[in-house]
Amino acid sequence: MEEQKQLCYKCGVKPPNYKIRSQKVCRDCFIKNTEHLFRSNLKALLSPKKGENLLIAISGGANSMSMLHLTDTCKNPEKTTKLMQFTPVLLYIDDSFIYHTPQSQVSEFLESVEKRYNVHINVIKIEEKIPDIEEQLNLPSQAKSDMLYFVINNLITDFARENNYQKVITGESASRVSTLVMSEICKGRGVSVSSFSSPILLVDGITIARPLRELLEKEVAIYHSIYDVPLLTKLPMAQSLTLPWAGSMDILIQDFLGNLQSKFPSTTHTLLRTATKLIPQGNFNEICAICKHTKDGPINHLEKFNSEYEDICYACHHLRQNK
């Protein structure tokens, strides 16, 4: 128990509770650090004004639900003297139809969130907006979860546009963003790496910010467990029956980066820092119809992927081919 004798790196008074980025921190300082980092990120990215609507997209997962809790602290006088006076608008894209989540579990979750944070949640049922969703997602598990990710993002931007909400926040943590960057390179969306890693995106005139982008998933996990934030989690779609690990590319990459991160604590932040600097050469003015990222063209005459579907990128072409 040698380690316990040391004190929190921040206050120097209390014994530490957690080890974050190889620093030992007490519970109170951890909470203060996390909330401060979130608030200053939100301010720097969007500076939401008094009375301005801020669309908060929640999925029920640990990241977006912690984001909701953190957004709530921006309006809590016990947490900050610089109260932010934006109007939170919540949006939940209900994908229970895809995950076969019992409807009672979904409504129970939504009710508990509405009650706890004193908000109304706008709900969009995926199968009502996209009646042929089952057909669209009739893909192998990795392609299916990729396609679902894009479908959900597009529904969020559609909702923002239809209701004239200019500012949106989504809950990707540093670990999630770095996983996205690596996996999108492997899937062939390398040309869009800078936008996958960016803390802020402009899509169809709507600004989408990721105020959790500096937080590691360990920090998010500890934070939601401290406050017992309501979650509606889903098991990963990809299953492996014979391999010791679950089989999706994203999970393998998440594990790989998690391992690196535990041995080299600056891995995630360095990766994100590098990724934002990777800007493609050449003219890419078109947007892919599926992923809404940059549409690239063939890199040589052997790649003829654009002959079949003209409006989609190389990676989304592969999604389609998986059928």
Add this chain to the structure above:
Amino acid sequence: MSVHIAFSGGLEDLFNKQRNLTVPLESQLTLKQLVFHLKDRYLQTRPELFMSGDSLRPGIIVLVNDMDWELCGKDDYVVQDRDAISFISTLHGG
């Protein structure tokens, strides 16, 4: 002796949707042994999301009485009577 176990972040789905468990123990176990015990006696599905090889899956955060297990010896910590041990998954859905 017995310990109080809490699952969150989706791990409860592997343990019959139970977020809390009181686990009686006949002998003193290390955390590593406790993980095996939970897997053998309580886990219902998808063991690959709880364990990897012969240890806890990387990405699962463990808190012992609200203390990061990385600060109290990880696998080698000897579980004490009435410890409150939280397992928090960081695995994303999708």
